[in-house]
Amino acid sequence: MKSATTPMNYEPERDRRPQFWRLAMRCAQIAGTVDVIFFFLFHALGSPILAWVNVVSVAMYAGAYYALKHHRNRIAVVLIWAEVLGHAGLGIVLIGWESGFHYYLLMFIPAICVSASRKWAIYALLALWGYYTALDVLMWYIEPLQPIHQTALHIVHLFNLSVVFAMFSYLSSYYLRMVVTAQRKLREMATTDSLTGLFNRRHMTYLAEKELARFSRSGHPVGFLLLDVDHFKSINDAYGHETGDRVLGFVADVIREELRAQDLIGRWGGEEFLAILPDTDSGKAQASAERIRNAFLARDWSAITGGDADVTISIGVSELRAGEDLSAAVSRADEALYRGKTGGRNRVELETI
Numbered sequence: 001m002k003s004a005t006t007p008m009n010y011e012p013e014r015d016r017r018p019q020f021w022r023l024a025m026r027c028a029q030i031a032g033t034v035d036v037i038f039f040f041l042f043h044a045l046g047s048p049i050l051a052w053v054n055v056v057s058v059a060m061y062a063g064a065y066y067a068l069k070h071h072r073n074r075i076a077v078v079l080i081w082a083e084v085l086g087h088a089g090l091g092i093v094l095i096g097w098e099s100g101f102h103y104y105l106l107m108f109i110p111a112i113c114v115s116a117s118r119k120w121a122i123y124a125l126l127a128l129w130g131y132y133t134a135l136d137v138l139m140w141y142i143e144p145l146q147p148i149h150q151t152a153l154h155i156v157h158l159f160n161l162s163v164v165f166a167m168f169s170y171l172s173s174y175y176l177r178m179v180v181t182a183q184r185k186l187r188e189m190a191t192t193d194s195l196t197g198l199f200n201r202r203h204m205t206y207l208a209e210k211e212l213a214r215f216s217r218s219g220h221p222v223g224f225l226l227l228d229v230d231h232f233k234s235i236n237d238a239y240g241h242e243t244g245d246r247v248l249g250f251v252a253d254v255i256r257e258e259l260r261a262q263d264l265i266g267r268w269g270g271e272e273f274l275a276i277l278p279d280t281d282s283g284k285a286q287a288s289a290e291r292i293r294n295a296f297l298a299r300d301w302s303a304i305t306g307g308d309a310d311v312t313i314s315i316g317v318s319e320l321r322a323g324e325d326l327s328a329a330v331s332r333a334d335e336a337l338y339r340g341k342t343g344g345r346n347r348v349e350l351e352t353i
């Protein structure tokens with residue numbers, strides 16, 4: 001039994017896998033349209049019973065679409081299952097296995113795997129397999145009840161095959177897009193700080209290590225900036241945590257705007273940021289830090305906080321030395337930052353030699 005604290009239990013069914021239900025709506029529309037075509041096709045091919053079955057089918061798909069639109073997913077699922085199973089069964093019993101109506105049943109396989117829990121997926125797949133093989137075996141022993149001309153049968157077969165082919169292609173590309181989007185989101189979540197949109201500390205460490213490896217091969221300089229918002233606690237205290245969060249977002253924007261595209265910027269802690277500047281020695285890194293500090297002074301912070309407090313930043317600067325690791329370079333930037341704080345804040349301090 002699932003624990004009562006399982007997040008899934010708090011989530012209404014309609015909110016789970018919303019893309020799947022949107023896809024189901026699209027499929028109900030497509031299937032309804034195909035059944036309208038069937039109506040005319042079977043009239044033309046001389047099978048009036050099957051033609052009128054399609055009127056019922058169109059009504060069922062319209063009902064399923066309406067139910068999905070109003071988040072009555074269970075009703076929609078029952079309608080769609082009943083339509084596909086009934087339609088395929090009738091088609092086969094009336095005009096024969098060669099009609100290809102059984103292909104439609106196969107389209108349930110990916111749908112079941114995506115939409116149902118593991119246990120229900122197994123039951124549903126077994127039931128589907130049982131129905132499919134039972135129809136197949138039945139047609140070994142009985143003749144079609146309302147056979148149509150052989151040429152007409154071939155036309156129906158080709159039509160069904162083509163529809164199922166097109167639907168499978170559509171479903172596969174849709175699932176693929178879903179997986180790619182989910183992967184991108186996961187990667188973004190794993191590497192990005194959601195508040196500022198900058199790299200998070202873990203990813204920053206990973207990127208820094210790669211940069212260091214490059215540095216040790218090329219010998220090009222790498223600059224480090226450790227940036228810390230001054231008196232940030234008082235901003236939180238004066239304007240509230242939410243405004244504090246907004247300020248952090250703008251702090252990230254200022255840093256991003258003042259650095260180059262190839263510089264790596266990450267949120268290192270609460271109100272602390274780390275920037276890694278490839279191909280930049282400490283002198284140039286110090287100039288970049290000054291540019292950021294001045295940009296803070298030029299920014300109209302009252303528009304963000306609604307008060308009259310200015311936001312300033314202190315920055316410690318270091319340059320990677322041959323043979324040292326990330327933490328050594330960051331710790332020297334941290335010492336410089338500390339001097340900036342104790343020296344009155346709103347300052348850029350370079351590491352001591």
Ligand SMILES: Nc1nc2c(ncn2[C@@H]2O[C@H](COP(=O)(O)OP(=O)(O)OP(=O)(O)O)[C@@H](O)[C@H]2O)c(=O)[nH]1
Pocket residue numbers: 195228229230231232233234236240241242243244245248269270271341345
């Ligand atoms: N709004 C908000 N506040 C945060 C976040 N992360 C850390 N803080 C706050 O940042 C403040 C940092 O305070 P301190 O470490 O005392 O530093 P400070 O007030 O900036 O002072 P100095 O760094 O010495 O200039 C704390 O009040 C934290 O609660 C966050 O994500 N959002």
